[in-house]
Amino acid sequence: MRLTLAQDRYSGQAVRCGHRSWYDLYPDVRPCLQTLKNAEYFVGIAGNQTTRAGHFLRELNLPCDVLATSDDWCVTKPDVAFFSKLIAVSGHQPHEIAYVGDRLDNDLRPAAETGLRTVFVRRGLWGYIIYESGTADLELDSLSELPVGLKTLLAD
Numbered sequence: 001m002r003l004t005l006a007q008d009r010y011s012g013q014a015v016r017c018g019h020r021s022w023y024d025l026y027p028d029v030r031p032c033l034q035t036l037k038n039a040e041y042f043v044g045i046a047g048n049q050t051t052r053a054g055h056f057l058r059e060l061n062l063p064c065d066v067l068a069t070s071d072d073w074c075v076t077k078p079d080v081a082f083f084s085k086l087i088a089v090s091g092h093q094p095h096e097i098a099y100v101g102d103r104l105d106n107d108l109r110p111a112a113e114t115g116l117r118t119v120f121v122r123r124g125l126w127g128y129i130i131y132e133s134g135t136a137d138l139e140l141d142s143l144s145e146l147p148v149g150l151k152t153l154l155a156d
Helices: 029-038 051-059 080-090 104-113 124-129 143-155
Strands: 003-006 010-017 020-025 042-047 066-069 097-101 117-121 138-140
Touching: 029 042, 029 143, 042 080, 051 066, 066 080, 080 097, 080 104, 097 104, 097 143, 104 117, 104 124, 117 143, 138 143
Parallel strands: 003 042, 003 097, 042 066, 097 117, 117 138
Antiparallel strands: 010 020
16 A cells, blocks of 8 residues: 545644635644655545635645545545545545545545555544544544554554
C-alpha cells in the first residue's frame, strides 16, 4: 500500500482575518501530510466541501498530490460514487488506499463498502457520538499516529 487518502482534516470552520479567509487546520494535519509525502505516499485530500472551500484549502499549499471537494466531483459522501471517484482519481486499486475519516456514517462505512482500507481518527463531535469501536481497520487519537499506523496496515 503506497497510498493514503486523508480527508476532512480541517476543522471546517471558516476564519475571517482582514480581507482573507482560510480554514483552520488541526495542528497535526500539516506535519502528518508532510511525513507521508516524505515517505513517498501518494496523499490526497477529499471531502464534502464547497468549491470556495476548496479554493481556500488550495491556498494553504498542503503537502498533497490531490485536493478535491465534493463540489469539484459533483457527488457527496456518503454516496459510494464519491469513493469510486476517489479511487479513479488516485490511479490505485481500492485495497491500496487507506481512507482517513472521523465519521462512521459518512466516511468509514461507505469507504469500506468500496473496498478501501479505513482509518478512524477520533476527533470532533461525530468521532465520539456515533463511532463503534472495531469498525475501522485502524483507530487513532491523532493524525500524528498515522504514519506509524500505516506500517501496521501494511503488515496485515
